[in-house]
Structures are given as structure tokens and as C-alpha cells.
Amino acid sequence: MSNTDFILAIEDLTVSFDGFKAVDSLSMYIDKNELRVVIGPNGAGKTTVLDLICGKTKSTEGSIKFKNIEMTTLSEHEIVRAGVGRKFQTPSIYENLTVYQNLEVSYPVGRSVWGSLTFKRTSELSAQVRKIAAEVLLTEHLDLEAALLSHGQKQWLEIGMLLMQDPELLMLDEPVAGMSAKERDQTAELLNQICQNRSVLVIEHDMEFVKKIAHKVTVLHQGKILAEGSMEKVQANEKVIEVYLGH
Amino acid sequence: MTVFLNKYFGGKQGAINLAILAILLLVIFPLWLDLFRLGLIGKYVTYAFVAVSLVLLWGNGGILSLGQGMFFGLGGYCMAMFLKLEASDPISTKIQTTPGIPDFMDWNQLTEIPWFWLPFKSFPLTVFFVLAVPTFLAFIIGYAMFKRRVGGVYFAIITQAIALILSILIVGQQGYTGGVNGITDLKTLLGWDIRTDSAKYVLYFINASLLIGVIILSNYVLSSKFGMLLLAMRDKEERVRFSGYDVSSFKIFIFCFAAMISAIGGAMFTLQIGFMSPSFVGIVPSIEMVIFAAVGGRMSLIGAVYGALLVNFGKTMFSENFPELWLFLMGGLFIAVVMFFPDGLAGVYRDHAKNFNIADWLIARYTKFLKKDPNMLGDKV
Incomplete structure (x- = not known):
């Protein structure tokens, strides 16, 4: 595959679990500063695609190029260091640490054993923690143990932890699951802000939310792309209505 | 000042607790107890090294090792090999078939010192091996397990199996290791008789000071970003991995560090008690050491020291009166602590x-x- 201007170029990606193809020769391209939403019915392979990109699952065939670097052969932490951040479906935060510590751990300095032993807490670090905390609306809770946050706040904290890493591609798996209507609006605003200087890939079910954020929508079905394009175009697509959106 | 305290003593409260422990070990016990009882305390303090290592590894890192005894034992054996060679000079072993080799080798028809014993003629090399051999073994085990993402109960069982294998190996290779009796009749360290009363006092103080030093060093590790990552890994390993950290290398490091601390305890045991045997390598001592850490508090470095002291004190008291009941009592104690006082x-x-x-x-x-x-x-x- 030749080099491209895309931040992420997925070509002919296939993964098979004991013969079942969860993702079937999928090709997808994401631009710089694009906010892409992937939708699709349960079992369409949405989460598997994220797993493949971030190295949690190894692909059977095909290629994933991030900034023209092949990702399929790298290990998870190398992919993260290349600039890919991933949020999990259920909030995945360190419940025993405070909000501040959660953000501090995610700071991309001192990532080796020796580096972490000699890591010094600088004023830049604390400025960065406070800046990100303000973005994800957690300034008042910096000293609170993360276990005590509400579900929505946990989701924001995990997004904040990813922002600490300053990734060029941010992948979010159902970021508004379990959130109140108000929190959803705030999250939509946050995502629109975030994608000003990075690409964002979101998996989501809530169509109202998708409308608010998506630049482009990809519909997955049985591991294959069913439709791709603007929200209006996809919503008008008959195949999409049949398998996913309903009549 | 606060930063300094946080870095090396675990905060102001931690510094006070450590000072209390230091006064207890270095002033009160030596003044209050006779040499026999103080010797017992010295022995318990060597176990405390292992308990401290388990606080780092298990309490903070969430990695339960049921084989810390092998590192304690290896450290002890390395020291014992040096002392045994020094005790086996040709004059004091002249009644043997081959004078100048350790007595158990002579009994097993060996006529010369095996090659792997030779470096232990040098004291600096011995000190190096006391630390390096257990650390290297931990590195091999850690590398093989953690790179393959073996963890939790599987890791615990494998460490237990390796401890068992090592103790069987030591018992089986009688000519090279002293077999089930271990390495006994140790006399002098660089010509200094370690069996005298004054030597026992000196070794006790060295031992207790080393323990305080190890706690300060461990506090430094726990207060660094590394310590925070340990807690984070215990909580959500995947998240740490997807935050750009190579989780396995962190686990390998803390496993090696814990092995090295345990080995210091083992070497000090040999020096103070004057022998080392396979009964400190296998499964039972390894599990006992986990109990010390659990009783003292698996999140507290200082708590683990008190755990080691109190459980062993109880063991000595009870086994003097009801030797058969002790094991049941200790099992019950462990269950009770885990059920009612999870933080010890x-x-x-x-x-x-x-x-x-x-x-x-x-x-x-x-x-x-x-x-x-x-x-x-x-x-x-």
C-alpha cells in the first residue's frame, strides 16, 4: 500500500475468530482533524475495529497505517506512543487513585521503569493536569478518589486521561453511555472542541448525539461497511434503514 | 521538607511510625531483652525483609508470589557458601579424606570443590551474588511469566511450584548443597567469629539498620511515579497498557526488587543464626511469609514488619506450649485476618x-x- 495523507488508513482488514469473520476485508480512511462516528447494530464489529487499531486484537489479514506507519506489528504500548489513544466502553479509570493522580499517571513523560522512578513532578505537569481537568469539567474534584465520581464524570475522566497523552488519533467507545441528557450535551461540546487539532473516532448508538458531533458516519454491518458519508446521506440509505435504523 | 518526608518516609505520619519502629528495634529491644530473646527478634527481622518485599509486590503491585522463600533461601545459601568455605580450612578439616573441602562434600565422596562454589571464596563476589543470584532468577521467572501476561492465581501457583522444585533440588544434590541438613557449622566471617556475644549484637544492629534502610528505599519507590503506576496496574492493567506503558517491564522490575530485598533478609539470617537449610526455601516458609504481610497489613511497609514480629513471637510462645496446635492456629489467624481485617x-x-x-x-x-x-x-x- 502506498503512502497517503490520511491520518489513519485501514485496508482489507480481516480478523477471524475460529473461522467467524468479525471484521471482513474492511477499508476505511480518516482525515486529519476529522471526527468520524462508527454506528451499526450489535455484533457488527465496531468494538473489534477499535481493538484491532489499538493492538488489543491481532488482525488476520490487512493493514492499518497510522501516519503511514504500519500498526499491525506493533505492541499496544508502542501504538499508544505513536499517538493513538483509546477509551474503553465501560469507564476504565483507577478507582483507588484521586482524579489528579489518574491524570498524572497518564502524562506521557517517564514511561520507562527508570523514567518513572526518577520522574519529577514539574510545574508544567500540574498546569497540564489543571488545564485538562478544566476541559473535562472536573476541576472541583481533583482531590476526590475516582471511585466516588458519578458514572458520567468517570467517562469524562477517562477522556481527560487520554487528552493528557495528547494523541493525534483519539478513539472513544460509546462515550455517552449511561449519561444524562445534560451530560450528553456537555460531552458533545467537549468532543467538538477536542477535534480542533486531532482526529477522533467514535462508536456510538445514540443518534441524536451522533448528529451533533459527526463530520462523517460509517455504518458497519457483519464486519463490512454498509454505507459511509454524511449523516443525512446515511440516514436516507435504504439498506441502513433496513438493518439498523428501522422504519 | 514535606516533599522530602513524602519521598523517603511516606509522609509525616510515616516518618513518625518509622522512628517508633527504629527506636523499638535499635534501642528498646537491645536494652530490654537478653541475648537469647534478642537473637529471636533478629531472626524475625530477617523474615520482615520478605514481608516488606511482599507489601511492594502483592499489596501495591497486586502480584501474589507464593515463592518468596526461594529468594530468601538463595540469598542465605550464597552467604552460607562463603562462610562454609572459610570454615573448611585444611587444618580444621584434617580428619577428612580430602581436607580443605566442606564436610558434607567429603561425606558424599567429593574430592574437590565444585566450580560454582569457587567464586564464593571471595567476599566481595559473595556480596554481589547474594544480591544478583536471586534477582537474576526473579528476572528469568518474571520475563517468562509477565511477557506472556501470566498473572493472578496462575502466577502464584507457578512461583509456588518453582519454590518446591528448588527445595527438592537442594535436598537431592546433597554433595553440592548439604542436602536436607543444609549448610551448617559456620564459624567466621573474614576471620571474625560470628558466634560470640559481641558479634551477635553487632549483626543484630546491622540487620535492623538494613531493614530500616530497605523501608526508606521502598518508600522512595512507592512515592515515585512508579509506585503510582503499581497501584494503577493492580486496579486496571489494561488501562495502564493503553496509556503507553509496557506493563510487563514494570512487573519484572518490582518482582526483581522484591527478590533482592528478600535475599538481604536471607543473607542476614545465615549470618545471625549460623546455618541455612532447604526448610527456608520451599512452600511452607513462602506461605508463612505471605501471612506475615497479611497480618501486618499488605499495604503498609511498617505494618508488615510488625506482622512478622508478632506472628513469629506468637509462634514461639505457642509452639513452646502446644506444638501441634500452632499450624491450625496460624491457618485460623490467616483466615480471620483476611475476612475481618483485610488491611491487617x-x-x-x-x-x-x-x-x-x-x-x-x-x-x-x-x-x-x-x-x-x-x-x-x-x-x-
Whole structure:
């Protein structure tokens, strides 16, 4: 595959679990500063695609190029260091640490054993923690143990932890699951802000939310792309209505 | 100042607790106890090294090793090999078939010192091997397990199996290791007789000081970003991995570090007690050491030391009177601690301190109440 201007170029990606193809020769391209939403019915392979990109699952065939670097052969932490951040479906935060510590751990300095032993807490670090905390609306809770946050706040904290890493591609798996209507609006605003200087890939079910954020929508079905394009175009697509959106 | 305290002593409260422990070990015990009892304390303190290592590894890192005894034992054996070679000079072994080799080798028809014993003629090399051999073994085990993402109960079982294998190996290779009796009849260290009363005092103080040093070093590790990552890994390993950290290398490091601490305890055991045997390598001692850490508090470095001291003190007291009952009692103690005090003695101490604060708070509230309405209590005031 030749080099491209895309931040992420997925070509002919296939993964098979004991013969079942969860993702079937999928090709997808994401631009710089694009906010892409992937939708699709349960079992369409949405989460598997994220797993493949971030190295949690190894692909059977095909290629994933991030900034023209092949990702399929790298290990998870190398992919993260290349600039890919991933949020999990259920909030995945360190419940025993405070909000501040959660953000501090995610700071991309001192990532080796020796580096972490000699890591010094600088004023830049604390400025960065406070800046990100303000973005994800957690300034008042910096000293609170993360276990005590509400579900929505946990989701924001995990997004904040990813922002600490300053990734060029941010992948979010159902970021508004379990959130109140108000929190959803705030999250939509946050995502629109975030994608000003990075690409964002979101998996989501809530169509109202998708409308608010998506630049482009990809519909997955049985591991294959069913439709791709603007929200209006996809919503008008008959195949999409049949398998996913309903009549 | 606060930064300094946080870095090396675990905060102000940690510094006070460590100072209390240091005074207890270095002043009160030596003044109060006779040499026999002090020797027992010295032995328990060597176990405390392993308990401290388990606080790092298990309490903070969430990695339960049921084979810490092998590192303790290897450290002890390395030291014992040096002392045995020194004790086996040709003059004191002249009645042997081959004078100048350790007695058990002679009994097993060996006629020369095996090659792997030779480096232990040098004291600097011995000190190096005391630390390096257990650390290297931990590195091999850690590399093989953690790179393959073996963890939790599987890791615990594998460490237990390796401890068993090692103890069987030592028992089986009698000519090279002294077999089931271990390495005994140790006499001098660089010509200094370690069996005298004064030597016993000196070794006790070295041992206790080393333990304090190890706790300070461990506090440094726990207060660094590394320590925070340990807690994070225990909590959500995947998240740490997807935050750009190579989780396995962190686990390998803390496993090696814990092995090295245990080995220091083992070497000090050999020096103070004057022998080393496979009964400190296998499964039973390894599990006992986990119990010390659990009773003391698996999150507290200092708690683990008290755990080691108290459980062993109890063991000595009880096994003098009811030798058969002790194992049942210890099993019961372990179950009770895990069920009712998951944070061990340190947790009870911490909660107790919290109760005191609640009392303060109530008093403060009550006095405020009185000030607001002095007539509240009527004529009684």
C-alpha cells in the first residue's frame, strides 16, 4: 500500500475468530482533524475495529497505517506512543487513585521503569493536569478518589486521561453511555472542541448525539461497511434503514 | 521538607511510625531483652525483609508470589557458601579424606570443590551474588511469566511450584548443597567469629539498620511515579497498557526488587543464626511469609514488619506450649485476618486513629454548641 495523507488508513482488514469473520476485508480512511462516528447494530464489529487499531486484537489479514506507519506489528504500548489513544466502553479509570493522580499517571513523560522512578513532578505537569481537568469539567474534584465520581464524570475522566497523552488519533467507545441528557450535551461540546487539532473516532448508538458531533458516519454491518458519508446521506440509505435504523 | 518526608518516609505520619519502629528495634529491644530473646527478634527481622518485599509486590503491585522463600533461601545459601568455605580450612578439616573441602562434600565422596562454589571464596563476589543470584532468577521467572501476561492465581501457583522444585533440588544434590541438613557449622566471617556475644549484637544492629534502610528505599519507590503506576496496574492493567506503558517491564522490575530485598533478609539470617537449610526455601516458609504481610497489613511497609514480629513471637510462645496446635492456629489467624481485617494490623491502627479524630470532632462540636447557647444546660453549668 502506498503512502497517503490520511491520518489513519485501514485496508482489507480481516480478523477471524475460529473461522467467524468479525471484521471482513474492511477499508476505511480518516482525515486529519476529522471526527468520524462508527454506528451499526450489535455484533457488527465496531468494538473489534477499535481493538484491532489499538493492538488489543491481532488482525488476520490487512493493514492499518497510522501516519503511514504500519500498526499491525506493533505492541499496544508502542501504538499508544505513536499517538493513538483509546477509551474503553465501560469507564476504565483507577478507582483507588484521586482524579489528579489518574491524570498524572497518564502524562506521557517517564514511561520507562527508570523514567518513572526518577520522574519529577514539574510545574508544567500540574498546569497540564489543571488545564485538562478544566476541559473535562472536573476541576472541583481533583482531590476526590475516582471511585466516588458519578458514572458520567468517570467517562469524562477517562477522556481527560487520554487528552493528557495528547494523541493525534483519539478513539472513544460509546462515550455517552449511561449519561444524562445534560451530560450528553456537555460531552458533545467537549468532543467538538477536542477535534480542533486531532482526529477522533467514535462508536456510538445514540443518534441524536451522533448528529451533533459527526463530520462523517460509517455504518458497519457483519464486519463490512454498509454505507459511509454524511449523516443525512446515511440516514436516507435504504439498506441502513433496513438493518439498523428501522422504519 | 514535606516533599522530602513524602519521598523517603511516606509522609509525616510515616516518618513518625518509622522512628517508633527504629527506636523499638535499635534501642528498646537491645536494652530490654537478653541475648537469647534478642537473637529471636533478629531472626524475625530477617523474615520482615520478605514481608516488606511482599507489601511492594502483592499489596501495591497486586502480584501474589507464593515463592518468596526461594529468594530468601538463595540469598542465605550464597552467604552460607562463603562462610562454609572459610570454615573448611585444611587444618580444621584434617580428619577428612580430602581436607580443605566442606564436610558434607567429603561425606558424599567429593574430592574437590565444585566450580560454582569457587567464586564464593571471595567476599566481595559473595556480596554481589547474594544480591544478583536471586534477582537474576526473579528476572528469568518474571520475563517468562509477565511477557506472556501470566498473572493472578496462575502466577502464584507457578512461583509456588518453582519454590518446591528448588527445595527438592537442594535436598537431592546433597554433595553440592548439604542436602536436607543444609549448610551448617559456620564459624567466621573474614576471620571474625560470628558466634560470640559481641558479634551477635553487632549483626543484630546491622540487620535492623538494613531493614530500616530497605523501608526508606521502598518508600522512595512507592512515592515515585512508579509506585503510582503499581497501584494503577493492580486496579486496571489494561488501562495502564493503553496509556503507553509496557506493563510487563514494570512487573519484572518490582518482582526483581522484591527478590533482592528478600535475599538481604536471607543473607542476614545465615549470618545471625549460623546455618541455612532447604526448610527456608520451599512452600511452607513462602506461605508463612505471605501471612506475615497479611497480618501486618499488605499495604503498609511498617505494618508488615510488625506482622512478622508478632506472628513469629506468637509462634514461639505457642509452639513452646502446644506444638501441634500452632499450624491450625496460624491457618485460623490467616483466615480471620483476611475476612475481618483485610488491611491487617496497619488497617486497624489507621481506623483506630480515625476514631480518635471523630472523638475530637465530637468534642469540638459539643463545645461550640455550649458556646452558642450557654443556658442550654441550665443551672448545672
